[in-house]
Amino acid sequence: MTDGGSMSLAEASNAAIYATMVTLTVAMVLFAASFASGRRRTTSSSSVASRETAEGSVAVIDRVDTAVAAEPGRRLANVAMSLTWLATGLLTVGLVLRGLWAGRVPWGNMYEFSISSAWGVLVVFLVLSTRRDLRWLGLFVVTPALLTLGLAVTVLYTEAAQLVPALKSYWLVIHVSAAIICAGAFTVAASAAALSLVQSRREQRGLTWQGVMASTPSTEKLQTFTSRIIAFAFPLWTFAVIAGAIWAENAWGRYWGWDPKETWAFITWVVYAAYLHARSTAGWRGNRASWIAILGLVTFLINYFGVNIFVNSLHSYGGL
Amino acid sequence: MSDTRVEAVAPPLDSQGFLRWAWRQLTSMRVALILLFALAVASVPGSILPQRGNNPLLVDEWIDQQPILGPLLDRLGFFDVYGAPWFAAIYLLLFVSLIGCVLPRVGHHWKAMRTPPPIAPRNLDRMQAFSYETVDVAPADVSSHVSQELRRRGWRVRTGSDAAVDGDPGGIWVSAEKGYLRETGNLIFHLALVLILVAVAAGGLFGWRGNVIVKEGNGFSNTLTQYDAWGGGRLATADSIPPFSFTLDDFDVEFERSEAQRGAPRLFEARVAVQNEPGAGAREELIEVNSPISIAGAKVFLVGHGYAPSFIVRDSSGDVVFDDDVVFLPQDGNFTSTGVIKIPDSNPQLGFRGLFLPTSAIDDIRGPHSVFPDADDPSVFLSAWYGDLGLASGVPQSIYSLSTDEMEQIGLRALVPGQVWEFAQGEIEFTGWTRWSSFQIAFDPGKEAALVASVLAMLALTVSLFTRRRRIWLRARDDEQGSTLVGVAGLSKSEAGDVSEDVRAVQQIAADHIAGRKAAANETTSNDDRKSEQ
Numbered sequence: 002m003t004d005g006g007s008m009s010l011a012e013a014s015n016a017a018i019y020a021t022m023v024t025l026t027v028a029m030v031l032f033a034a035s036f037a038s039g040r041r042r043t044t045s046s047s048s049v050a051s052r053e054t055a056e057g058s059v060a061v062i063d064r065v066d067t068a069v070a071a072e073p074g075r076r077l078a079n080v081a082m083s084l085t086w087l088a089t090g091l092l093t094v095g096l097v098l099r100g101l102w103a104g105r106v107p108w109g110n111m112y113e114f115s116i117s118s119a120w121g122v123l124v125v126f127l128v129l130s131t132r133r134d135l136r137w138l139g140l141f142v143v144t145p146a147l148l149t150l151g152l153a154v155t156v157l158y159t160e161a162a163q164l165v166p167a168l169k170s171y172w173l174v175i176h177v178s179a180a181i182i183c184a185g186a187f188t189v190a191a192s193a194a195a196l197s198l199v200q201s202r203r204e205q206r207g208l209t210w211q212g213v214m215a216s217t218p219s220t221e222k223l224q225t226f227t228s229r230i231i232a233f234a235f236p237l238w239t240f241a242v243i244a245g246a247i248w249a250e251n252a253w254g255r256y257w258g259w260d261p262k263e264t265w266a267f268i269t270w271v272v273y274a275a276y277l278h279a280r281s282t283a284g285w286r287g288n289r290a291s292w293i294a295i296l297g298l299v300t301f302l303i304n305y306f307g308v309n310i311f312v313n314s315l316h317s318y319g320g321l
Numbered sequence: 322m323s324d325t326r327v328e329a330v331a332p333p334l335d336s337q338g339f340l341r342w343a344w345r346q347l348t349s350m351r352v353a354l355i356l357l358f359a360l361a362v363a364s365v366p367g368s369i370l371p372q373r374g375n376n377p378l379l380v381d382e383w384i385d386q387q388p389i390l391g392p393l394l395d396r397l398g399f400f401d402v403y404g405a406p407w408f409a410a411i412y413l414l415l416f417v418s419l420i421g422c423v424l425p426r427v428g429h430h431w432k433a434m435r436t437p438p439p440i441a442p443r444n445l446d447r448m449q450a451f452s453y454e455t456v457d458v459a460p461a462d463v464s465s466h467v468s469q470e471l472r473r474r475g476w477r478v479r480t481g482s483d484a485a486v487d488g489d490p491g492g493i494w495v496s497a498e499k500g501y502l503r504e505t506g507n508l509i510f511h512l513a514l515v516l517i518l519v520a521v522a523a524g525g526l527f528g529w530r531g532n533v534i535v536k537e538g539n540g541f542s543n544t545l546t547q548y549d550a551w552g553g554g555r556l557a558t559a560d561s562i563p564p565f566s567f568t569l570d571d572f573d574v575e576f577e578r579s580e581a582q583r584g585a586p587r588l589f590e591a592r593v594a595v596q597n598e599p600g601a602g603a604r605e606e607l608i609e610v611n612s613p614i615s616i617a618g619a620k621v622f623l624v625g626h627g628y629a630p631s632f633i634v635r636d637s638s639g640d641v642v643f644d645d646d647v648v649f650l651p652q653d654g655n656f657t658s659t660g661v662i663k664i665p666d667s668n669p670q671l672g673f674r675g676l677f678l679p680t681s682a683i684d685d686i687r688g689p690h691s692v693f694p695d696a697d698d699p700s701v702f703l704s705a706w707y708g709d710l711g712l713a714s715g716v717p718q719s720i721y722s723l724s725t726d727e728m729e730q731i732g733l734r735a736l737v738p739g740q741v742w743e744f745a746q747g748e749i750e751f752t753g754w755t756r757w758s759s760f761q762i763a764f765d766p767g768k769e770a771a772l773v774a775s776v777l778a779m780l781a782l783t784v785s786l787f788t789r790r791r792r793i794w795l796r797a798r799d800d801e802q803g804s805t806l807v808g809v810a811g812l813s814k815s816e817a818g819d820v821s822e823d824v825r826a827v828q829q830i831a832a833d834h835i836a837g838r839k840a841a842a843n844e845t846t847s848n849d850d851r852k853s854e855q
């Protein structure tokens with residue numbers, strides 16, 4: 002691919018990433034259209050009816066899964082889902098090409114970490130969508146992924162270069178890959194948490210804004226969904242922090258030094274621990290827990306953008 | 322669960338009552354939540370303000386620039402947040418709360434694991450939307466098969482039967498519970514957090530670390546006096562420093578030369594010959610940035626490097642008064658480095674301030690500086706002084722600074738390797754350069770335990786979060802028509818749990834069993850038929 006006229010690996014990678022962004026933009030518009038045209042569902046029963054008892058909820062059998070009537074928005078959302086798959090494929094190609102060009106994992110600077118995080122967001126969403134209907138969430142996942150990519154190609158773009166020696170370790174691969182999946186999961190969780198807050202206001206006010214939010218699951222379902230994702234992501238984040246500590250021990254001779262990056266990783270960890278606690282604490286289970294889930298993502302983003310750009314840290318490998 | 326506790330509105334007034342009230346508050350989930358938030362918030366200032374442990378020079382600078390706020394924040398511990406009493410208060414309270422919360426739960430859980438599940442609720446069959454199945458197999462047959470199969474699948478099972486009371490026909494029931502690992506994992510996770518704290522504390526008390534600069538070709542032996550900087554925990558003693566030594570035989574560096582990220586370090590490695598103790602055999606080792614070596618329990622890390630230009634100084638009579646490589650400290654990414662040479666043994670005493678440029682350049686704004694970190698075009702800029710170095714005063718001086726209060730300046734000169742600068746009091750020859758590397762040597766007796774405890778915490782947490790605690794019940798009884806009515810229901814004890822799959826599984830077990838029975842019955846019938854045909 003190096004002879005005159007044809008693209009270099011780097012250009013091919015960039016082209017794939019631009020193609021991703023175009024595809025995602027279309028997906029976002031379709032998701033938004035589908036969201037806006039949402040209708041109130043006709044189905045009233047789900048597969049499990051539950052009932053409150055003194056001990057918790059009792060599920061009773063109801064084997065009939067009522068088919069959901071086709072709605073106009075659903076077809077748009079289906080197309081948007083397919084486009085999201087396509088975009089994720091293109092982004093994967095972009096990342097692989099970037100890695101091939103640089104001759105290493107594509108996680109050497111903020112540009113690369115950003116496109117990897119966008120990839121993580123999309124992959125977490127798509128993997129979850131194979132197990133349940135997540136079309137209602139599409140808009141709120143594709144939009145942050147697109148924003149991240151936009152930021153990456155405009156502000157953070159860096160020519161590929163090799164890693165500085167402190168980053169050259171297989172712990173980098175382990176630590177960063179866990180962090181990328183966590184970025185994805187935390188983003189999806191925060192989106193669902195934000196939606197649950199909106200939905201809860203709607204439910205309290207008695208079904209105003211019927212059109213837009215009606216096709217979104219109930220507040221309780223959104224909260225459960227959020228907590229499931231965080232229950233998956235929290236142990237993984239714990240793992241990422243431990244891997245980071247092992248890496249730091251190897252590189253700098255101490256496993257924990259309260260460097261700003263480490264401090265914020267700790268803060269994120271504590272906030273999500275608080276989230277899990279809140280889910281078991283009377284009076285904190287509902288909207289307050291959702292706010293904590295959003296706060297968790299905020300601390301994660303502060304660590305990523307704030308610390309890389311503004312703070313003088315051992316970890317400032319931004320390449321800016 | 323602690324969150325179901327009734328929260329006292331006001332504390333009781335007698336002291337015992339008050340203590341009990343306070344303890345109950347401290348060990349409540351709500352206070353744990355508040356303390357977790359407090360911990361998160363308290364961690365923030367340490368990431369914004371410079372910290373003594375990481376950057377003492379920056380702290381001093383900050384305090385100098387903010388004459389009012391600086392000393393105040395300093396007094397309140399804001400430049401050593403993670404060692405500050407208020408920070409410790411938060412995490413210690415959190416851990417006291419944790420222990421007070423978790424220990425009683427260990428007892429409860431221990432008992433729960435030894436007790437069969439509670440009997441099936443009677444109102445199971447009165448549930449809304451609950452549909453019986455009617456089958457042709459005897460109630461005891463269904464229930465014994467289902468309970469057997471559930472046991473095989475790891476459920477804790479209890480069976481029994483209820484006599485009919487008015488309005489409720491009774492029948493045989495199976496009560497099964499699964500997912501005890503959720504609580505087990507949760508408890509182990511919390512206790513492992515305590516272990517982590519203990520391990521970190523032990524490392525802090527008994528551990529030590531030091532920094533030392535070693536020039537290529539020189540050696541280091543592990544005693545306090547050889548360190549440039551050394552710090553130990555309260556219980557670390559000079560005896561805990563093993564008597565090893567090593568020689569830096571060779572140090573290699575490479576820098577990026579292509580346009581993108583030009584000058585970024587690509588490789589550094591130090592080849593050392595190590596002796597575990599005086600008189601022991603030497604072994605060759607390679608220390609790289611991410612691969613420290615271990616000597617006698619301590620770990621030796623490569624943390625930095627720089628240049629040591631070499632000089633020969635002669636006095637006015639031509640005698641050599643100095644012949645050595647001098648450690649210069651890098652000032653920027655391109656290793657523009659500064660250092661001083663002091664020669665107390667010449668008459669008069671001589672001193673030099675120097676600037677070493679591995680790849681030299683000079684411009685009007687920045688003056689002499691280096692444009693690439695490797696030594697492609699090295700030179701030194703020296704300013705020479707004679708007089709009194711001030712070493713006799715007894716006040717210790719840094720080897721990196723020259724006090725010129727009692728000295729006269731001779732002049733300034735730039736030299737390339739091999740050049741000599743002659744002046745009235747003698748001459749200095751810049752003969753070349755070598756490299757030095759700096760090592761951090763650390764001993765942390767708690768780190769293995771901290772690692773084991775964190776991995777334990779992570780695994781226990783994963784088990785806990787991925788396990789659902791749930792109960793299922795089956796009730797079977799004769800109906801009025803001589804068939805059997807079977808009902809199944811479930812209860813999730815974990816937040817946001819869904820037991821429909823388990824309920825379906827039990828139905829499947831029952832259905833398979835019934836189908837099996839039917840097939841067996843048909844077979845016997847057809848066998849009987851065949852027999853009667855013969």
Ligand code: HEM
Nearest residue numbers: 274277281348349350353415418419422506507514785786
């Ligand atoms: C260092 C501080 C703490 C951290 C990081 C922490 C973290 C966590 C996490 C991540 C969970 C969810 C995992 C699971 O359910 O297995 C959890 C659950 C729990 N924690 Fe903590 N915790 C801390 C302190 C405490 C304290 C002080 C208490 C008691 C007041 C407490 C009581 C509980 C209880 C009862 C649960 C179980 C909730 C349930 O049943 O779902 N924890 N904790």
